[in-house]
Amino acid sequence: MTPSVTPRPVTVAAVHAAPVWLDADATADKAVALIAEAAAAGAQAVVFPESFMPGFPAWASLAPPIRTHDFFRAFAAASVRVDGPQVARIRQAARRHRVLVSLGISESTEVSVGCLWNSNLLIGPDGALLNHHRKLVPTYWEKLVWAPGDGAGLRVSQTEFGRVGMLICGENTNPLARYALMAQGEELHFASFPAIWPTRPPGETHAYDIEEAIRVRCAAHAFEAKCFVVVASNVLDEAAMRHLATLGPEAERVVAGTPRAVSLVIGPDGRQIGQSQREEGILLATIDLRDCVEPKQFHDVVGYYQRPDVFQLQVNRTALQAAGFGDARPRQAPPDPDWQDVA
Template sequence: MAIIPGEAIAAEVEMGADSSTVRATVVQASTIFYDTPATLDKAERLLAEAASYGSQLVVFPEAFVGGYPRGSTFGVTIGNRTEKGKEEFRKYYASAIDVPGPEVDRLAAMAGKYKVHLVIGVIERDGYTLYCTVLFFNSQGQYLGKHRKLMPTALERIIWGFGDGSTIPVFETPIGKIGAAICWENRMPLLRTAMYAKGIEIYCAPTADARPVWQASMTHIALEGGCFVLSSNQFCRRKDYPPPPEYVFTGTEDDLAPESVVCAGGSVIISPSGTILAGPNYEGEALLTADLDLGDIANEKFAFDVVGHYSRPEVLSLNVRDHPTRPVTFTSAKTEDSK
C-alpha cells in the first residue's frame, strides 16, 4: 500500500510555525474489512507517518475501525431478513469495538506514543446495537470521549442505532476546541448550531460521501461556523472488501473489477475564510497536511459570528436536550431509602 502525501505538505506547510498554529493531517485510506486487528495496525502506521510530518492532530474517516459496509443490504426488505444477511450482520458485529474496551486502550496508547491528538471513526458495539461513532484522544494518550452519529442515512438506519444529545462534545484542548459531525449529519443546521455554540474551532467531518458536491457543504460550514473544517474520507477499491459471494455490492457487483474505485475520497482541509488548505484528493490513499492559523478564526468572526453578534436570539433560538436517553431506568431500594 502506498501512502501519497498531499501536495499541501510541501506547498502549504512551513516549519517553525508560531504557537497559534496547529499542524493537522486528514487520513484518506481504506479499512481492512472484517479484520479489526489489521485495521488497527494500519491506523498505527498512518499515525506514525503523520507524526513524522510534525502533525499535532490526525483525523481518520468515518467507520475506519469496523468498516463502512458500502454496497451491502444485509438482506433486508420490508418484512423480511435473509439468512445470508443475518450472517453478514453477525460478522460486521464481530468487527465492531466496545467503548471503552481493548481497542480503545490501544488507540489511546497510539495517540500517546506519537504525541498527537487523534479523532477516528469507529463502529461502536453497545450490547447488540451498533453505532457509527467518532472517538477523541489527546496527545497524552487519554481517551476524551465520543460522538455518536445522531441520524444514520437511509439503509444505515437498519444497522446503526441513533445517537442522542449526550454525545455532541466539543473538547477544549491545548491545540483548540475540537468536535466532530459524521457524514450527512453535517447537513443538519441545528446540530451545527449546537456545535458552534460550544465554541468549536476545529470542526472534524469524517464522511463516506465522495461526491464533488460534498465540498460545497464543507466550505459552507467553514464560512458559517468561522472554523477550520477537516473532512476525512476513505479511498477504497473493490479489492479492499472481501470478494463475492462473501461480500456483494448489490446492484453493481457485475460491473466491478478488483481495481474499481468504490469510494473516491475527496478529503479536504478548509480555513474559516473558505480557503482550501489541502485537497480535495481523489487520486488514492493519502495523508493531507496543513497548518491551521487559529488567529484566522477571529479574522472571520469579526464579520460573522453565527452564535454571537449575528444570532438574533430574540427572534431565533435553539434548545438542545443534552442528557442521555435510556429505554430503562432502575431505581434501587437503597436510593429510595436515602431520600
C-alpha cells in the same frame, strides 16, 4: 470554557485510508502505524474516517436486507467497544506520539448483541477520551445497520490546539447539530465520511456524488462557523470490493461505478487549503486558528449576527441508557465458604 487563540500554527493530518476489512484488530494495528507516520511528519492532530474500525457497511445500499444477514452478523462481530482493547491501543498511540486523534468506529454494546452505533471518539494527546459522539440519525439505508445516537457528544472540546468539534457524514448537513457546535466556540471541526455512498445505479440522473456533497456541506460549515474543517474519508480497497461483489453482478457494477470520497482541509473563508487526497495516504496541512478571528467581524452567526430574543436552541446532551435500574447491587446468594468476593 476559556477563550482559545492558538499562538502557533498547527499541523493536521487527514487519514485517507482503507481499514483492514471487517478485522478490528488488524485495523487497530494499521491505525497505530498511521498515527506514528503522521506524527513523524509533524502532525499534531490526526483525523480518521467514518467507521474506520472495522469498515463501512456499504452492502446495505446494494441488496435488500433479506440478503445481507451474513454481512450484518460479521459486521456486528467486528464492531468494537469504547472500553475495548482496540480503542485502548489507539489511545496508547495518541499518548505515545503526543497527538490529538479523531477516530470513527462502529460501536457495540454489552447490553445487546445486535445494537450498533456509528460513533466518533476524540482522544487527547495524553490518551484521555475527550468526547464520545454517536451519530444522531443514521442516514437513509444506514438505518438497517446502526441505531440512532443521543446528544451527549454534541460537545466542543478544549484542547491545546483550540476548540474542537466533530460530526459524522450527513450530520455535517444538519443545521441544528452544526449550530450547537458553533455556539460552543468551535474553531477546528473534524468531518468523517465513507468511501462511497450509493443512492442510484451509476449513470442515472441525480445519482449521488459524494465528493461534490463533501465540498458543498463542509465548505458551508467552515464559512458559516468561521472555522477550519478537516475532512477524512475512507478508501474502498480490493478486499472490500471483492466482499461486496459477492452480492452479485449488479452490486459489483454499482461499487465500481459509484463516485469515491475525498479528504481535504477547508479554511474559515470556505476555500480549500492545499490539495485533495484521493489515493490512499495522509494529507497534511498547517493552519493557524487566529485566522478564524477576522471573518467573524463580517458575519458572526453566534455573536452579533444572532437574535437570541427571536431564535433559541435547546440541546439535550443527556447520555441515554437502555434502562434505569434502582438497585445498587444484584441480590446475593448466601455466603459460600469456597466463594471469594473479588469485586
